[in-house]
Amino acid sequence: MSLRIGVDTGGTFTDVVAFDDVTQHVHVRKVSSTPDDPGRAILRGVSEILDQIGGRNISEVNYFAHGTTVGTNTLLTGNGVLTGLITTEGFRDLLELGRGRRPDMYDARADKPAPFVARRHRFEVAERLRSTGEVERELDEGEVREAARQLKSAGVEAVAVCLLYSYVDPKHERRIADIIREEHPEAYVSLSSEVLPEFREYERLSTVVTNAYVGPVVYRYLAALREKLAAEGLTAVPHITQSNGGVIPFATAEAMPVRLVLSGPSTGVVGAAQICSAAGFDDIITFDMGGTSSDISLVQGGRPKVTSGMELDGRPIRSPMLDIHTVGAGGGSLGWIDTGGHLRVGPESAGAFPGPACYGNGERAAVTDANVVLQMLNPEYLLNGQMKIDREKSVDAVRRLADPLGLSVEETALGILRVVTANMARALRVVSVQKGYDPRDYALVPFGGAGPLHASRLARELGMSRVVVPEIPGAQSAMGLLMTDVKADFMRTRITSLTHETASQVANVFAELSAEAAAWFAEEDVAEEGRRLVRRLDLRYAGQNFELPVEMPEELGEDGMEVIAQAFHAEHERVYGYSSPEARLEAVTFRVEAQGSAPRVELRHSELGGEDPSGAAIGTRETCFDPKEGFRSITVYDRSKLMPGNVVQGPAVVEQMDTTTILLPGDRCVVDSLRNLVITIGEEA
């Protein structure tokens, strides 16, 4: 009787996945996105999938989760609201001074990101705390009131407040919030001590300003969507993805939109982690390749790696998030020849329009055109026939590069693939080798429209021996929405020397945060048995100015501090190659991640059948793997007809609605009991 629905809004498509609790079936629907009003595509997709399942009603939906890039897009396009700032006297320019670096070392023309608050809307007020929390100068409330009035008359819709040391004592920020609410009650007010009670003033300031700037936009979007869904008859509480890979109810998200802004690719990773864990692969590197970029992240022991922040367009955002690295390499990335005569690919992309040459509107060769030329991709149509392909256009486009290079069309097409593979390999090394992980110990898990097409080549480039392609790679993020938890993060900076004497202080801070988490669980109605807390402590050697997070044991016993110290030394050794067991340790930021189980899709294993895949063979295709050998005929399989237990020997192509998996010569692919394609990379090619 009940259904669970995940809706992921992307730039081109809105993916809808529905899981039927009764039949235990997963249904997938793709509709075109409607960027002017994303809700339209969402409602259409939901209505279509209900019909597809067989005339079901939205009132049967007992769980609804949504992933959106509305926050990210607001930031990238600069379409947030007019925002003001109130800060400590002497520091209004911090927002643009940042850490003092210029944006590009060698490009004198590169611009700094325009601050989200104009200088004229940044007000300083007399007040000053010291690092201990001692008040050196009392807050001048008259100045605050005057600033609030001026901000109101300037027409600002949101006000960010960020004072020095507010993470130690938020009282001045809170008092400022009261005054703003009196003077400008309609304003969306955002306090740095609430959004990010962590030290380092610039990062905290940038984060709270971002939160204020996107706040009203996200708030309106979610409120409107909530209303529309309710009007359609949805009774379940709608949930939304956060950058940390978990979901929270819409209403909770409205207060802390900055925690949504990098949520786009996160559930895809969460879903992949669960699917692969169930399939026996706990250590994976996900590779989500779309039209303009690829997102890469590392999953260790079944858990995605998290980080506490990143930069978006040059502006730091500190917020708990999955550690996802993006590189400008996608199916639409364009090939070009530089002034030294080298073939380069990307980061310029053909985008949705004109798109690759084979779509008929563009002249320049994209990665997709290279795949069409070599017939890695179906040279006639994609998306089950919804998208016509003109191979001649691809050939012409690639030839424009081939002639000046003095190479054949096929050599050039292969060259494009090799160069883009090298670019992606470089990005993959960033999340693995540069963080102390050897990619050869991981399975590569491709998804997105173009991931499975390039995975085998990428795995070879990095010496990885295993690729696992999930069942629905084209709607992985929507799928992940049905496989994630409700999740909230609580943190606080308390710089504390780590010794036996301070054990109780450490325990107290965690107790405070755990109490906040407990209150949140109660508010969200998370069942007692489904609650889980992960406690992390950011530590450093005294005298250093960067921290490493260490996961805390469940219970801190007598030797608790010792256990923590050992864990830190070990982590330091792993990441930096050495540790200093004799050095003094400092605890810096305390973190509690609260997870509550949401209803999840149960993954069902099927019986393995015979190895013979011929039942899924739907034809052959002439494909070129090596220009010296020319085109050779390979078998094309229909993914939906491949059965668990089937074995496919490369070279071969596996087609499904929204993606194509290429097995290079020597690859061996087994369909596992979860219908994943588990590919063992061959020695040759």
Add this chain to the structure above:
Amino acid sequence: MTTSARATGQLDPVIVEVVGSALSTIVEEMGETLVKAAFSPNIKERRDCTAGLFDAEGLALAQDEGGSPMHLGSLMGIVGAIRGRFSEADIREGDVFIGNDPYTGGGSHLPDIVLASPIFVGGRISAWAATLAHHADFGDRGHAHIFQEAIRIPPVHLVREGVQQEELLSLILLNCQIPEERTADLRAQEAALGVAITRYQELCSRYGVDVIEGVSSNLLDYTERRTRAAITEFPDGEYTFEDLFDAPELDEELTLRVRIRISGDEMLFDFSGNPPQVRASVNVVWTGLYATVYYTLKTLIDPDIVPNAGLYRPVTIVADEGSILNCTAPAAVNGRIETCQRVVDLIHGALVDALPERVTAASNGAVTGVHFSGHDASRGRDFVYLETIGGGSGACHDKDGLDGVQVHMTNTSNLPVESLEAEYPLVVESYELIEDSGGVGRHRGGMGIRRKIRVEAPDVHFWLDTSRQKSQPWGLFGGGPGQSARCVLSEDAQPVDHGYTVLQPGQTASIETAGGGGYGPPEERAEAQLAADRADGRISEATAQQCRQD
């Protein structure tokens, strides 16, 4: 060489691009390893370091670009210096060489310690790896000549065939003020060399050593082609410029000059006729001058160009031996970066008529360094706080300069106020842009920074390195100059003398850096931009009026 040449003939541009990307990845990984494994904040957080790969002859193939531009090319002499000093038989697999002396093959000043290793493939040297890191040691020194600045180390074996030379290391460490930090940082440099050796050998076993060496020589040709292609577009001619240079250490301003000749696809940078080297720290050794010219050329040609030895080929650099821009032993060199900043402006100034759309007006022209040290009784320890403060960058033909940034030869981060006040007996009272500091113009110069610091401990030693206190960063095509730099102490404080004073509790030092020059006549500034600058307090009403009237 013959094998390389043979391999070269068969290489297509795709393999060169793919392997070139792999070589760049190696130097990036070296840089990451070095930064990660280092202990001292100057390397770890300010990234004052670099890493490079060289061919068997010592030609630079690829260099990590994450670090300071001051190091671009600083490593170019190292392999040659080692090969000149040791016979082939004395360079073995597992060797690591160490050196820091700018006059015998180190970096461009003594804190830059270089470590280098040969990379053996199939029993012979196929390439070299080197790392350079600025070890923030050697404080409170004189700068009359180099012997006062730090221990001088010529390139010598730190490790012989895998065996650490402990006696040498103990000699070096005895001459360092924070030996534990040096040990950790040197270990980080060695770790980065290890990464280079492993990765390079992996590449050779995958593609074959002949292909890798062939690609290496192709990559130099490739960068050379891109450089020549860009220079060809520059109008031929001879271009000159001179500018004033000041530093707190110098009693008088010096006049620096350059003559640039562009002919076809080649460029000559002639620094003849510059003042003789001085008894102060601002002399520049030739590798420092080369790094400055290559940095400037890369920014003018194409920021994306790979900085390898191919970039050097179409370029000739000339400077009188014994002059401030090509000093000889025993000239002191510790503060060479101040001078190098002015050299960048000189080149831009010279090329104004040739490349009006590529050059910028003068930037703040300094690496403003403030240095506080003393005893912190409340925390029971000595302290040293060092910070560099950015300023305005120069405007260019179609946009304003950037407000408050590090320019040209440096790009280090500041320390958060919430970190520094927790560590030192210092209070930051303000950190802000200075109204009217950017030169007026159709495009405004970037604004300088004011950072005001109060001292809370007695007898705090304060040193200031900066420039443009006596002159102003110039504007172009009618654009006004940026405001000069200055340092204002609270009234009761002892004045700064040659960049030094002692501060007492409650006294403040307000350090102001210069703004950038403007570009184009101020009366051509769009009214909307003037109004915005005025509303944002970037210019005063008087300045706005003056621009409207001019």
